[in-house]
């Protein structure tokens with residue numbers, strides 16, 4: 817498996833967590849264990865994922881593949897703000913506050929991460945997979961692993 821395929825696989829893992837997050841946001845009673853589990857998983861996978869992606873972007877740039885870098889470098893900072901708001905609401909111990917935070921911030925996390933992932937899958941990774949052979953990709957990404 818080359819780096820691009822690994823990153824795409826991780827997108828699927830992230831998307832599964834987002835489906836779970838949506839269910840938690842929409843359900844009548846807040847499922848605290850599930851919510852904590854989803855947040856933990858998202859945080860655990862997102863930062864290293866973005867870091868490795870940035871290395872791949874750099875390689876693609878070096879190979880003169882034009883990519884919309886700024887849009888790609890969205891990433892963790894944006895996620896962090898919304899995640900922190902939800903954690904603060906959990907700590908406040910009020911279901912009402914948490915529900916409000918989930919509707920305000922959880923929905924943003926879910927929507928923005930999905931959009932970001934789709935954009936990468938549809939544009940960036942499609943370009944990379946078209947421009948390089950699988951062997952070239954393995955070679956190019958050796959330094960990144």
Ligand SMILES: [Fe+2]
Pocket residue numbers: 866869888891932936
């Ligand atoms: Fe990304």
Ligand SMILES: [Fe+2]
Pocket residue numbers: 823827865869933936
């Ligand atoms: Fe990604």
